[in-house]
Amino acid sequence: MRNILIALLLFLAACKKPILPTLLPVEKTVENHLRGLSQVNDAVAWASGTKCSVIKTTNGIDWKDVSVKDTASLDFRDIHAFNENEAVVLSAGNGVAIYYTSDGGSNWKLVHSDTNASVFFDGMDFNKQGIGFAFGDPINGKMQVLKSVDFGKSWSEVASENQPELLENEAGFAASGTGIIVSDEAIKIATGGGAKSRILISQIENLDWKYYDTPIASGNGTGIFSMSFIDELNGVIVGGNYVDSTNATSNCAITRDGGPTWTLISNKKPRGYRSCVTSNSKGSLLLTSGRTGVEYSLDKGESWIELSQSGYYSISMHESVGWAVGRYGKMAKIEL
Secondary structure, eight states, X not given: OHHHHHHHHHHHHHHOOOXXXXXXXXXXXXXXXXXXXXXXXSSOEEEEEXXXXXXXXXXXXXXXXXXXXXXXXXXXXXXXXXXXSOEEEEEOSSSEEEEEESSTTSSOEEEEEEOOTTOOEEEEEEOTTSOEEEEEEEETTEEEEEEESSTTSOOEEOOXXXXXXXXXXXXXXXXXXXXXXXXXXXXXXXXXXXXXXXXXXXXXXXXXXXXXXXXXXXXXXXXXXXXXXXXXXXXXXXXXXXXXXXXXXXXXXXXXXXXXXXXXOOSSOOSSOOOEEEEOTTSSOEEEEETTEEEEESSTTSSOEEEESSOOSEEEEOSXXXXXXXXXXXXXXXXX
């Protein structure tokens, strides 16, 4: 009898269906394009975009406009939120401006600015200790990098000798701000645009860069636009050509060794160019989004299933709640 009971329990466990995501469009909070997206937990999330737009939710339902009022001309391509009160936004194009708030967006302080029109920043990320990096397009063959050690309250330029050396036409992409990952010990940056799409990896302390080729397509407007790591070893990169958004050629790859080697996904892959990929907090679910739709993966990126044919620029997920944002303030809520 005991053996029968054990067999029955094993059978029921094997038959248990996974909890699948659902995506439901929600009412807009702003009419401006939204590309930056940062989720603290299932209740708290922030988003940013054109014309200095910043919005946030603290209950996972209602969104509030907390845009920067200093100027209306900046395009905030990336945002990083630490909690419901503290966040940092990064502008892209014609120089760079970084703003910080400690009161939930009621007031914003300009903490870094460079008006040099040749400066173009693509994204930023922080680890739990408050160490953050922002990366930008190359100047004189060197990727521009900024560093913060105080949760974004101040920034300094990384010395030229510690900046990554890039190939001709190689750069990052400011599609969703997710081309960079800063962990406790390392920093990873994704590139494209040149002869190769690569992952650049360095330890935080010494900034001694290593360069790894990937099978993602590269060239003009083509490369790695986003990456996400489930843990130290398992990660996924997505991209393609942002002009040819339905082209799914060499647009997704996975790693099982932390980034040195990558395997191209050729079957059951995302259905076109993808600008963002993210993982839930448990690492059991991956989501990717782009102009032609949204897909999810339950097997660490080895296969992808259609979730929506509606396009979004950026996507995020915490435990059981996530968000997608896009063109003209378009938004959707994702739930498990």
